[in-house]
Amino acid sequence: MTEAEILNKVTEILVDQFDLEDGEVKPETNLTEDIDADSLDLFEVLNRVEDDFDIKLAVAEEIQTVQDLVNKVAAQVNA
Known part of the structure; x- marks a missing residue:
């Protein structure tokens, strides 16, 4: 999985979790x-x-x- 794919998925999660726009x-x-x-928000995002x-x-x-966050995910996914 590429870093760009990970960034896109993490962005989707954050947009959904915090009711943001993609550009934010x-x-x-x-x-x-x-x-x-x-801290609770971050816990939920990490989960x-x-x-x-x-x-x-x-x-x-x-x-x-x-x-x-993307770097941490990439290190795990591509390990």
């Missing part, structure tokens, strides 16, 4: 500052990402941006 989610989008996601990609992500304090 970019790789540099900060999940807590730009989307106002709290959905894990389910959709059939992976397990460690509790990820280092995930700040959409690109950080």
Whole structure:
């Protein structure tokens, strides 16, 4: 799976979870500052990402941006 495919799927999840427009989610989008996601929101997003990609992500304090999440997913999917 390519990084672009992962980014598209992660974007879909975020758009659905936070009722956003596609253009609002970019790789540099900060999940807590730009989307106002709290810890419960992030937990729900990570659970959905894990389910959709059939992976397990460690509790990820280092995930700040959409690109950080894409990188974590790519590392698991392509391992």
